[in-house]
Amino acid sequence: MRKFETLLLLSPELTSDAREALIGNFVAVIERMGGKTVVDAWGMRDLAYPVRKQMRGYYVRLEYEAPANTVAELERNIRISDGVFKFMTIQLCETVEEGA
Numbered sequence: 001m002r003k004f005e006t007l008l009l010l011s012p013e014l015t016s017d018a019r020e021a022l023i024g025n026f027v028a029v030i031e032r033m034g035g036k037t038v039v040d041a042w043g044m045r046d047l048a049y050p051v052r053k054q055m056r057g058y059y060v061r062l063e064y065e066a067p068a069n070t071v072a073e074l075e076r077n078i079r080i081s082d083g084v085f086k087f088m089t090i091q092l093c094e095t096v097e098e099g100a
Helices: 018-033 071-079
Strands: 002-010 035-049 054-066 082-091
Touching: 002 018, 002 071, 018 035, 018 054, 018 071, 035 071, 054 071
Parallel strands: none
Antiparallel strands: 002 054, 002 082, 035 054
């Protein structure tokens, strides 16, 4: 199992219930694929530039440990979901290199 991090930028127009349902859906995808996740909601923030004519967005960070094919399934679900402006997934380093 590998460690990943996905950062989501959600629409500020979503209600808190809709946001929670959307995040819950993404967590369910990760758990269905056999992963474990930690949700870190950063909240509403100002954007540096307009995204879809919006100057604010709701940030959510998902950190999870799952098989590699989980990322493709999660990103597919993110793309078909309304309310997600942008997202980015990275693989977290498992070891720290000393004296590089």
